[in-house]
Amino acid sequence: MDTGTKISAVAHVSLISWALFGGTFRSEPLPMSVQDVSVITAEQFAALQAQQLAPEVPVTPAALQQPDAPEDETNTPEPTEQDQPESETVETPAEPEVESEPKTLELPPEPELVEEPPTLTEPEPETAVLPLPPGPSSQPAPSDKIAPDPIAPPPPDARPDDIETPPVSQEEGAETQQEQQEQTAPEEAAPEIVTEAEETQESAPATSPRPRVRPNRPAPEPEVAEAPEPEAQEPQTQEPEAAAPSAIEDALAQALGEGTEPSGPPLTSGEKDAMRLAVSRCWNVGSLSTDALNVVVVVGFSLTRGGKVVGGSLRMIDSSGGSAGAAKQAYEAARRAILRCGAKGYTLPADKYDQWQDIEITFNPERMRIK
Amino acid sequence: MMRLLTVLLMGLTLVSAPVHAQNGPLRLELDEGIIEPLPFAVPRFVPDGPSASQYATDISRVVAADLTGTGLFREISSDAFISQVNSFDAPVQFADWKAINAEALVTGAVNLSGNRLTVRFRVWDVFSGQELGNGLQFAGTTEGWRRMAHKVADQVYSRVTGEGGYFDSRVAFVSESGPKDQRRKRLAIMDYDGANVQYLTDSASIVLAPRFSPSGDRLLYTSYETGQPRIYVLDVARVRRQELNTLDGTMSFSPRFSPDGRSIVYSLTQGGNTDLWKMDIASGQSVRLTNTPAIETAPSYAPDGIQIVFESDRSGTPQLYIMPANGGEATRISFGQGRYGTPVWSPRGDLIAFTKQNKGRFHIGVMRVDGSEERLLTASFLDEGPTWSPNGRVIMFTRETQGASGRSTLYSVDISGRNLKPVRTPDGGSDPSWGPLQN
Numbered sequence: 055m056d057t058g059t060k061i062s063a064v065a066h067v068s069l070i071s072w073a074l075f076g077g078t079f080r081s082e083p084l085p086m087s088v089q090d091v092s093v094i095t096a097e098q099f100a101a102l103q104a105q106q107l108a109p110e111v112p113v114t115p116a117a118l119q120q121p122d123a124p125e126d127e128t129n130t131p132e133p134t135e136q137d138q139p140e141s142e143t144v145e146t147p148a149e150p151e152v153e154s155e156p157k158t159l160e161l162p163p164e165p166e167l168v169e170e171p172p173t174l175t176e177p178e179p180e181t182a183v184l185p186l187p188p189g190p191s192s193q194p195a196p197s198d199k200i201a202p203d204p205i206a207p208p209p210p211d212a213r214p215d216d217i218e219t220p221p222v223s224q225e226e227g228a229e230t231q232q233e234q235q236e237q238t239a240p241e242e243a244a245p246e247i248v249t250e251a252e253e254t255q256e257s258a259p260a261t262s263p264r265p266r267v268r269p270n271r272p273a274p275e276p277e278v279a280e281a282p283e284p285e286a287q288e289p290q291t292q293e294p295e296a297a298a299p300s301a302i303e304d305a306l307a308q309a310l311g312e313g314t315e316p317s318g319p320p321l322t323s324g325e326k327d328a329m330r331l332a333v334s335r336c337w338n339v340g341s342l343s344t345d346a347l348n349v350v351v352v353v354g355f356s357l358t359r360g361g362k363v364v365g366g367s368l369r370m371i372d373s374s375g376g377s378a379g380a381a382k383q384a385y386e387a388a389r390r391a392i393l394r395c396g397a398k399g400y401t402l403p404a405d406k407y408d409q410w411q412d413i414e415i416t417f418n419p420e421r422m423r424i425k
Numbered sequence: 426m427m428r429l430l431t432v433l434l435m436g437l438t439l440v441s442a443p444v445h446a447q448n449g450p451l452r453l454e455l456d457e458g459i460i461e462p463l464p465f466a467v468p469r470f471v472p473d474g475p476s477a478s479q480y481a482t483d484i485s486r487v488v489a490a491d492l493t494g495t496g497l498f499r500e501i502s503s504d505a506f507i508s509q510v511n512s513f514d515a516p517v518q519f520a521d522w523k524a525i526n527a528e529a530l531v532t533g534a535v536n537l538s539g540n541r542l543t544v545r546f547r548v549w550d551v552f553s554g555q556e557l558g559n560g561l562q563f564a565g566t567t568e569g570w571r572r573m574a575h576k577v578a579d580q581v582y583s584r585v586t587g588e589g590g591y592f593d594s595r596v597a598f599v600s601e602s603g604p605k606d607q608r609r610k611r612l613a614i615m616d617y618d619g620a621n622v623q624y625l626t627d628s629a630s631i632v633l634a635p636r637f638s639p640s641g642d643r644l645l646y647t648s649y650e651t652g653q654p655r656i657y658v659l660d661v662a663r664v665r666r667q668e669l670n671t672l673d674g675t676m677s678f679s680p681r682f683s684p685d686g687r688s689i690v691y692s693l694t695q696g697g698n699t700d701l702w703k704m705d706i707a708s709g710q711s712v713r714l715t716n717t718p719a720i721e722t723a724p725s726y727a728p729d730g731i732q733i734v735f736e737s738d739r740s741g742t743p744q745l746y747i748m749p750a751n752g753g754e755a756t757r758i759s760f761g762q763g764r765y766g767t768p769v770w771s772p773r774g775d776l777i778a779f780t781k782q783n784k785g786r787f788h789i790g791v792m793r794v795d796g797s798e799e800r801l802l803t804a805s806f807l808d809e810g811p812t813w814s815p816n817g818r819v820i821m822f823t824r825e826t827q828g829a830s831g832r833s834t835l836y837s838v839d840i841s842g843r844n845l846k847p848v849r850t851p852d853g854g855s856d857p858s859w860g861p862l863q864n
Contacts, residue, residue, distance in 0.1 A: 198499075200459060249801065249841075249842025251788050251842070253804075334459070336458075338458060338461055338463060339458050341462070344818075346587045380587055383586065384587075386553075389550075390553070394528065397552070409451055410451045414452045417458075418455065419456075419458070
């Protein structure tokens, strides 16, 4: 046996021995949970069993106690004599004597209006929540208020108001004392009326909601757009030559800037939109008749420099699409809108007062009609 | 020289024009506003003495409830009032009402003299400080205090919305009591808001479908007293009834008055075929209006009496048709999915209310008289039998719940689909018929 074979044999024997006894292939014990079990005697086991036995059930059940017969709420009393058609004793409501000629009452003296508007911050732009992406959950929920832009439900503690204000409470130890302020938030509003039939539709809506109005972008306007309106110029062009000197005087005065009234550039589209939005937030057509909702009214009014409506300046300039009565209701709703939202004064650029001193607004309810 | 000066000045004017103030007013156009209930306040009417105090409270509460119940008005709680109205003739402190955002204000006074009650009231547009209409006064006996309150509310509603009110009106309906398989039905009449229920028949026989006459003094209804459905007319004030003379061996049902109250249109089943007939009430003479093998029923006159809308299955499924009031060619107006029935013409003449069954659900809906602009207002297990308020703004109908314990209840809904709500009645109710405004 040569040396190589010996070395090989020793090495193999060593390897096999190590493999067999060295623990290479010894498996690790499987994980096992251990629970201690105590040994109990037969008596203890019987005692435990006895505790868990159900109570004995008597062979013959006890007689059931009948509940007291409840009064049959659905039973109606037997028809009395009064109910019989033949009795002729059914009382009809006493007819109030409504005076055929309604007596018109005298109007009490006009009250003195002392308006001291509460000092409130400027109304912030309406915080409208963007509509949810299309899908079953995007169906508008029924709401008491329908507005062009949906408004999320206000916080539970918030008082309904057109203006959103965060709650401010007085904190002790605060360095600067803040006036306590009640939290207010605009009322919840949906963009359109949702009937029960629409609300309970299981599948996708058959009709898509009315698209929202694209906000007017304040685009740079060509200067000619704000040039004096042709209507205003017409009288000048129709002036006979004999009136030329007075026209010249007028033109001269105008050119030289007669008076000290501040005049400035025309209102921008953004400023006009802000004014339009301010009025539209109070233009409530919810209580108008369907006839009045067909009427387009043009209402004119004047504003003070503080943005308040000049008393007595409101007037209906024009109306179309309905009877005089319907136009009156439409005008009154428009008047309420202008007065209510302008109670604290409209926010308009003071340097352009000449531009907005007199305003004419066309109220067109076409999009607000019941459809 | 003068001409040269003129030209120069004109040129100067033109140059300066673009930077100068505009001459006309600022013109804006609004096409979007809001739709929400109009906030109003009804301070307690001023009583002229302690005896009138309770009436003053009750009347002002009924006025407020009437207006709030329309869904078009929202009452501002008296807790929010800054000032009270203690004198009917004192000037109104508009600033106090503006501060709480009341857009309309109703002030009133109640006078009691013996059994005679007098109610005066005024309606104010708070923000303009103007009175809407003139002050008005109603007088009556104390028993009629609710009617006087309804009349005040009708005036307020009318002055603010521009359309007639509907509060001083009554509703005839079938009062239902007992379980579904033993239901007892009685003809009943009540105020529009469920008050003052009075029963006109006993529950000995089944009664169906009461229908008010245009003047509200009579009721048509169908009774199974003889085993077969027959039509009766009932004098509401005297509770006296009379069976209308229809052909022997026939079944007659689904009657409705013509707008002049002199004739009725109804369904008559003879030999298994149901057609529409018209009867002159005074003479009892009937004339056939339709003659088809299909079932024609549920006729309803247009307010002008020229046309009739009715239900017919001549196309295979029940659909709505319109034809001349004296018979003639009928035009189908309903083309949507499902079955249409019980059409009722609006008192304004512009809409037709109907019941629709589609995909296992019932709806109350409205459409134009040409069938366009169909809108479904409700959806439930079973809605049927619409009837119009006198001003054509509200629809009342029957809603029945599912199951053996199902119950019939009267509901009302605005034609916009808003303000869906039950009408309170002592028992269950079905088949409402809304009467006209009372005189």
